[in-house]
Amino acid sequence: METYLFYILAVVTVIGTILAITEKHPVHAIVHLVTSFFSLAAIFFLLAAPLIAMFEVIIYAGAVMVLFMFVIMMLDPGRTDQAGRPGLRQWLLPAILGVIILVSIGVLAAGYVTAPHTSSAITVREFAVTLFRKYGVAIEIISMQLLFAVVGALYLGRRRAP
Amino acid sequence: MSYDPIDITLIGAKIALVFFVILTLAAYLVFAERKVLAWIQDRKGPNRVGPFGLLQPLADLIKLLTKEDFRPIGADKWLFYLAPAMAAIPAIMIFAVIPFGAPLTVFGHSVELQISDLNVGLLLFLALSSIAVYGVALGGWASNSKYALLGSIRGLAQLISYELSMGLSLVPVVMLARSFRLSDIVAAQSGCWFIVYQPLAFIIFLISIAAECKRIPFDLPEAEGELVAGFHTEYSGMRFGLFFVGEYINIIVLGGLAATFFLGGWHGPWLPPVIWFSGKVLAFAFLFIWMRGTLPRLRYDQLMHFGWKILTPLALVNILVTGWWLVLRG
Numbered sequence: 001m002e003t004y005l006f007y008i009l010a011v012v013t014v015i016g017t018i019l020a021i022t023e024k025h026p027v028h029a030i031v032h033l034v035t036s037f038f039s040l041a042a043i044f045f046l047l048a049a050p051l052i053a054m055f056e057v058i059i060y061a062g063a064v065m066v067l068f069m070f071v072i073m074m075l076d077p078g079r080t081d082q083a084g085r086p087g088l089r090q091w092l093l094p095a096i097l098g099v100i101i102l103v104s105i106g107v108l109a110a111g112y113v114t115a116p117h118t119s120s121a122i123t124v125r126e127f128a129v130t131l132f133r134k135y136g137v138a139i140e141i142i143s144m145q146l147l148f149a150v151v152g153a154l155y156l157g158r159r160r161a162p
Numbered sequence: 163m164s165y166d167p168i169d170i171t172l173i174g175a176k177i178a179l180v181f182f183v184i185l186t187l188a189a190y191l192v193f194a195e196r197k198v199l200a201w202i203q204d205r206k207g208p209n210r211v212g213p214f215g216l217l218q219p220l221a222d223l224i225k226l227l228t229k230e231d232f233r234p235i236g237a238d239k240w241l242f243y244l245a246p247a248m249a250a251i252p253a254i255m256i257f258a259v260i261p262f263g264a265p266l267t268v269f270g271h272s273v274e275l276q277i278s279d280l281n282v283g284l285l286l287f288l289a290l291s292s293i294a295v296y297g298v299a300l301g302g303w304a305s306n307s308k309y310a311l312l313g314s315i316r317g318l319a320q321l322i323s324y325e326l327s328m329g330l331s332l333v334p335v336v337m338l339a340r341s342f343r344l345s346d347i348v349a350a351q352s353g354c355w356f357i358v359y360q361p362l363a364f365i366i367f368l369i370s371i372a373a374e375c376k377r378i379p380f381d382l383p384e385a386e387g388e389l390v391a392g393f394h395t396e397y398s399g400m401r402f403g404l405f406f407v408g409e410y411i412n413i414i415v416l417g418g419l420a421a422t423f424f425l426g427g428w429h430g431p432w433l434p435p436v437i438w439f440s441g442k443v444l445a446f447a448f449l450f451i452w453m454r455g456t457l458p459r460l461r462y463d464q465l466m467h468f469g470w471k472i473l474t475p476l477a478l479v480n481i482l483v484t485g486w487w488l489v490l491r492g
Contacts (some may be wrong), residue, residue, distance in 0.1 A: 021472075027238075027241070027300070027303060028241075029227025031241065031296075031300070035421065036292075040291075050280060050281060050282045051285070052287060053282075054282045054285035054288075054289050055285075057290075057292070057293065058285065058288055058289045058292055061289075061292070061293060062288075062289060062293055062295070062325075063322075065300070065317065066292070066295050066296075066322060067213065067295075067322075068363035069318065069320070070318050070322075071313070073299070073303055073311065073314070073315055073318070074315065104318055123281065124281065124282070124341075124342055146221050157285075
């Protein structure tokens with residue numbers, strides 16, 4: 001049962017992501033990407049990580065994509081059906097990054113160890129203890145960085161004297 | 163994982179029951195709203211269809227179903243058709259995690275009166291309510307109309323802003339109950355309701371859910387004086403009906419959540435738990451109708467200032483104070 005569900009969700013995720021990349025209209029691309037995030041969240045849920053599944057939906061589908069949507073609606077993109085395909089210059093960097101990711105997946109897959117099979121879902125407590133005990137310093141650094149970003153955004157968005 | 167046929171049947175029965183009750187209740191909430199508003203404004207309200215006008219929701223449904231299904235020229239076909247469903251479905255789905263009664267024992271099976279007791283129930287609520295934004299956004303955008311687009315841009319900004327204060331006002335509840343599981347949150351209130359410890363969080367949550375339902379002091383996305391009908395201007399027939407009913411389903415679900423987080427869920431003396439729960443939900447629904455009958459609409463800048471400069475900082479201070487209090491109490 002879980003295996004069938006996994007394959008269905010995996011197909012939906014991959015198709016959604018491909019459509020999000022190939023779609024020319026930004027709003028349609030967002031809808032495809034949200035679909036893909038949603039089924040990815042369901043896959044996380046099947047992998048006994050409900051907390052990650054919820055964060056996937058709240059942060060990526062619910063916050064990041066909504067902000068994208070907001071910006072696109074504010075700045076009318078105009079006629080997108082006449083937009084051209086990206087040329088070699090635009091493809092070069094993503095292609096290099098893609099090759100790096102594929103190679104690293106290959107390296108990981110060559111010496112892979114099966115993940116310990118967990119039948120019970122990871123509790124919020126375990127997650128929080130790992131996050132704040134083991135990676136506490138990293139969390140603090142990231143939150144400082146976000147604070148700088150907020151201050152920077154406030155500075156850029158302040159009302160200038162005429 | 164094993165699948166017991168009796169368990170599956172029970173879950174199916176619970177889902178069917180919840181669907182039926184919520185949809186009927188939403189239809190009658192529309193009727194109740196018209197009656198209560200009429201009473202507040204010293205009129206009679208709908209009283210022609212059936213005894214006391216009680217069959218009015220049925221008449222409205224037939225009217226909506228037989229209307230022309232209209233799509234404006236230049237509208238984005240698929241998104242225009244999808245958007246009403248995207249507004250109504252997340253609202254119904256949230257009800258899956260709300261415990262609406264004490265566990266029962268039927269034929270030797272212990273039945274929880276809750277569809278799914280997830281250990282991240284509260285986060286599922288936040289996730290689905292952030293997804294509900296897409297119905298408003300895509301509905302207005304796909305209509306290819308200026309009023310609808312303005313309405314949905316307003317709606318997007320409002321829903322994002324008030325989701326933040328809503329989420330933050332729930333953090334003290336999680337700190338007190340020490341769990342995201344809704345049945346644990348209800349169990350933690352068996353002695354004393356959280357509204358006693360967290361009156362400020364309750365008020366912030368109440369204001370935020372009023373904004374999330376787009377109800378009157380916060381109904382800027384559909385302000386009829388300025389934007390005709392806001393994001394659903396171009397919709398007709400049952401597609402408009404889905405937006406409309408979605409709003410009332412939202413009221414029921416958010417009222418149920420407010421009762422679960424702050425008013426002890428189904429806990430209460432003497433009466434059976436299900437009655438207590440429905441009573442609390444209906445009390446919230448009445449409060450929302452009452453607010454609509456008495457309050458004027460905010461201006462857009464007032465709405466944004468109130469959300470970001472008053473509610474959010476207050477919710478953050480409330481979290482800090484609750485944290486100190488919990489640490490000092492040990």
